Amino acid sequence: xxxxxxxxxxxxxxxxxxxxxxxxxxxxxxxxxxxxxxxxxxxxxxxxxxxxxxxxxxxxxxxxxxxxxxxxxxxxxxxxxxxxxxxxxxxxxxxxxxxxxxxxxxxxxxxxxxxxxxxxxxxxxxxxxxxxxxxxxxxxxxxxxxxxxxxxxxxxxxxxxxxxxxxxxxxxxxxxxxxxxxxxxxxxxxxxxxxxxxxxx
Amino acid sequence: xxxxxxxxxxxxxxxxxxxxxxxxxxxxxxxxxxxxxxxxxxxxxxxxxxxxxxxxxxxxxxxxxxxxxxxxxxxxxxxxxxxxxxxxxxxxxxxxxxxxxxxxxxxxxxxxxxxxxxxxxxxxxxxxxxxxxxxxxxxxxxxxxxxxxxxxxxxxxxxxxxxxxxxxxxxxxxxxxxxxxxxxxxxxxxxxxxxxxxxxxxxxxxxxxxxxxxxxxxxxxxxxxxxxxxxxxxxxxxxxxxxxxxxxxxxxxxxxxxxxxxxxxxxxxxxxxxxxxxxxxxxxxxxxxx
Numbered sequence: 001x002x003x004x005x006x007x008x009x010x011x012x013x014x015x016x017x018x019x020x021x022x023x024x025x026x027x028x029x030x031x032x033x034x035x036x037x038x039x040x041x042x043x044x045x046x047x048x049x050x051x052x053x054x055x056x057x058x059x060x061x062x063x064x065x066x067x068x069x070x071x072x073x074x075x076x077x078x079x080x081x082x083x084x085x086x087x088x089x090x091x092x093x094x095x096x097x098x099x100x101x102x103x104x105x106x107x108x109x110x111x112x113x114x115x116x117x118x119x120x121x122x123x124x125x126x127x128x129x130x131x132x133x134x135x136x137x138x139x140x141x142x143x144x145x146x147x148x149x150x151x152x153x154x155x156x157x158x159x160x161x162x163x164x165x166x167x168x169x170x171x172x173x174x175x176x177x178x179x180x181x182x183x184x185x186x187x188x189x190x191x192x193x194x195x196x197x198x199x200x201x
Numbered sequence: 202x203x204x205x206x207x208x209x210x211x212x213x214x215x216x217x218x219x220x221x222x223x224x225x226x227x228x229x230x231x232x233x234x235x236x237x238x239x240x241x242x243x244x245x246x247x248x249x250x251x252x253x254x255x256x257x258x259x260x261x262x263x264x265x266x267x268x269x270x271x272x273x274x275x276x277x278x279x280x281x282x283x284x285x286x287x288x289x290x291x292x293x294x295x296x297x298x299x300x301x302x303x304x305x306x307x308x309x310x311x312x313x314x315x316x317x318x319x320x321x322x323x324x325x326x327x328x329x330x331x332x333x334x335x336x337x338x339x340x341x342x343x344x345x346x347x348x349x350x351x352x353x354x355x356x357x358x359x360x361x362x363x364x365x366x367x368x369x370x371x372x373x374x375x376x377x378x379x380x381x382x383x384x385x386x387x388x389x390x391x392x393x394x395x396x397x398x399x400x401x402x403x404x405x406x407x408x409x410x411x412x413x414x415x416x417x418x419x420x421x422x423x424x425x426x427x428x429x430x431x432x433x434x435x436x437x438x439x440x441x442x443x444x445x446x447x448x449x450x451x452x453x454x455x456x457x458x459x460x461x462x463x464x465x466x467x468x469x470x471x472x473x474x475x476x477x478x479x480x481x482x483x484x485x486x487x488x489x490x491x
């Protein structure tokens with residue numbers, strides 16, 4: 001009986017001590033002074049790609065999925081690797097009719113960011129490679145016979161909202177990209193995204 | 202371990218890209234290919250009531266000469282076949298085909314027209330206009346697909362497609378007619394696209410002098426398994442205007458979906474000649490046309 005009482009008392013003290021410790025660690029993350037994690041990050045976004053003239057008459061607006069991983073080198077600068085895929089209807093003069101193609105882009109970019117409490121703004125830009133899934137745009141002289149790959153450049157801006165959990169941010173971004181070897185293809189890629197930062201710093 | 206992961210990634214990437222479609226248009230690979238048909242270039246074929254006004258054009262599938270891997274696969278497959286069944290180089294399971302076309306009426310007068318699809322495999326071409334039925338009362342030899350009249354509005358434009366299923370059926374019908382001696386009307390009217398084999402028959406023969414009925418065809422040799430069916434290596438399109446005085450044009454291309462990586466040239470018909478296997482086999486003439 002005595003040993004059982006000792007055990008209960010010991011467990012009670014441990015539980016009480018843990019509760020005090022959690023209360024000590026809890027910091028209120030107020031909107032006017034919201035902390036954001038920095039470190040390794042991952043981002044997933046959904047959006048759309050719209051081509052600019054002259055290509056916009058040969059390819060329709062299409063949905064895009066974009067994934068990023070990167071590292072915050074400073075609180076105001078990060079380096080990212082990205083991969084994006086979008087799908088589009090080919091709207092060039094028939095034939096063909098009702099055909100779709102996919103545009104894949106991947107590369108690296110840098111992001112300069114500034115934060116004002118919960119809101120951050122950023123500018124990003126980089127370089128990479130692009131691949132088109134088929135030669136459906138060849139009749140419009142956008143790709144050459146056998147050509148599937150090109151270098152690509154992109155730059156854009158965006159805004160991000162820091163959630164109460166300092167690892168998460170949501171945002172919108174608009175990038176313009178140029179793919180010189182695909183008939184100087186120019187397009188606007190916009191996305192909404194969720195970003196998770198692993199670090200605590 | 203790293204090499205294994207890399208090999209898996211490369212294999213999946215290659216497989217993922219293998220059946221992306223490729224759109225084939227006329228190119229420098231074969232100057233005789235024609236992708237735009239103009240009714241002003243047409244001519245009448247046949248005589249009397251059977252005469253039809255037709256414009257035809259052909260476009261090759263940009264198949265590559267068989268490399269050592271493809272030759273090895275063919276040899277291995279041949280070893281599994283009965284000795285009297287020949288495995289073709291270009292087989293059904295290597296690539297899928299479809300044909301997209303657009304017909305334009307350049308005059309302000311409505312008319313009718315039909316678009317018919319024929320073609321060739323590596324051994325025989327099918328051209329119904331060179332086959333003469335035994336009697337004038339027999340129906341004209343069939344096209345492999347299409348040849349259904351439709352209305353074309355004045356200054357109008359109509360687009361259509363011969364689907365992968367239709368080209369699959371056409372390829373099997375062509376193989377059945379040319380290798381299997383199967384009656385051309387039966388072959389084109391019966392759906393064969395899911396057949397796992399066909400039984401070659403003895404050649405069709407004319408009826409004996411004292412009878413109106415042709416002798417029965419009998420099974421001849423081993424059944425040809427689906428793995429040895431021939432795929433088409435050329436598509437022939439025919440435009441048949443209802444009124445030869447109306448100016449029509451027909452533009453078409455082939456959509457190829459390769460199922461293996463080493464059979465279709467990525468440059469299409471613009472590939473250097475040495476990279477392409479241009480085959481123009483003889484036109485098939487049945488021994489007797491019922």
